[in-house]
Amino acid sequence: MSDGGGDRLVDGFRLVVFDLDGVIYLIDRPIPGAVEAVGRLRAGGHLVAYATNNASRRSSEVAELLTGMGVPARPEEVLTSAAAAAELLRDRLPAGAAVLVVGADALRAEIRAVGLRPVGRADEEPVAVVQGYGPQVGWAELAEAAVAVRSGATWVATNTDRTLPSPRGPLPGNGALVAALRTALDRDPDLVVGKPEPALFATAARRADGAGALVVGDRLDTDIEGARRAGLPSLLVLTGVHGVVDLLAAPPQARPTYVSVDLAGLFDPDAVVRVPGEPTAGGWSVAVADDALEVSGSGRPLDALAALCALAWSTAEAALLPVRAASPAAERALRALGVPD
Structure with a gap:
């Protein structure tokens, strides 16, 4: 690395926490070099975790998807904003409370798993609305959420990512759908659970037992800012949403510790730089x-x-x-x- 060290970046950390979309895969295709990078980490005795704002899959489904791509993963290594949102609501609501779910079946399953009751209509008197990404989300679900929030339901967003990376370029993310509801309600969500909030990274870092954790992400406003809020060093890779022009314009709270073109920067001192x-x-x-x-x-x-x-x-x-x-x-x-x- 250009800051004078000849050591591999990864040698300074016990745990590497990866974002998924734009770092490990794009939608359903592994990014070149990702399978090999995770394999090298495991072979070297490093711990691996995955922290994703995408609420459309449960941890077990993400682990199965990764394993199918050649990246062996266990459900307990995957931290999702859907599970974090469900746990937050569990801690705030009485058992069996009705929660209106705007999102994918995975988010409904997480709500059900913590003892709450997922519903789909405002006339079922939900005490909370939880909104996460789902490719099928449309006007009807947003309308029910608007009615419920206006009636006093707490509004929780799993994340506010404006876009999702894809092989075809950035596509609308949960933040775009949250923005539609924000416009209709003329207010912000009561709570946002996922990155850049530090909870996912802080939870992952505890697994390193003080031996050091590095966050690897492709988004400055979620992965990198979330790492900074959690007090963790970060590596920005240029394989997803944000590139060099975005990096140069990044505000102080969204500036990474290191930058590399791809995950080769974890292992090759010449493929990473401290900024x-x-x-x-x-x-x-x-x-x-x-x-x-x-x-x-x-x-x-x-x-x-x-x-x-x-x-x-x-x-x-x-x-x-x-x-x-x-x-x-x-x-x-x-x-x-x-x-x-």
Whole structure:
């Protein structure tokens, strides 16, 4: 890594906590290198956990999906926002209370598993509404939720991810559906359970028994911010939702500790960088010129990224500037990082 160490990043941690969508798989296809990366971690004696905001599958279903992709996983290694939301409601409501579920069957199953009664209509007098992602969610379910919340039901969202990564590009996530209900109700949910709230990561980190945990994610506003709220270091991989331009504009609470193109950064010191670096380091120089962040010099693309972060994060104005190459090597590096021309 460019911060001077020759050791593998993963050697500093007992536990690695992965986000799923955009890190391990896209919808139902493993991301290249993910199967091998998890296998290497297990072979090296590391603990593995998965923390996902996607509430459309139960932990056992996620574990089965991962195992089918060649990533052996146990249900107890999977932490979902659906299960976390159900446990939160269990702790707040009397046994058998009616909860209106907007989402997939997995979320209904989690509500039922904690002794609450999932319902689908507002006239069944639910005391709470829980809203999670489900590909079949439509106007009718949102309408029932709106009526229930207006009647006094507590509104809990499993997460507010605006999009889901997919091979076809970002698709509407639960946050988009929450936004529709927020518009209709002119108010926010009473509680949001999933990332960036720290609960999922804090629960996972306890399994490391103080030996160190690293969060790996593709979203700055959920994975990385959630890791920071939980007091954990994080690795941003560029295989999912957020890329370099998003990283440069990230607010302080959503800035990762490390960045790599993919999961190879866990094992290869040359495939990961600590951010921010210095504006002039690793053979690169970044300066503000003609209302742009101008990159000159040559070297490792990731070192150019670290230098860019140093300057972009120095002021709010710099974070909004476009990036421009001032040398052929810089042009190649920015292209390798996916920075648009």
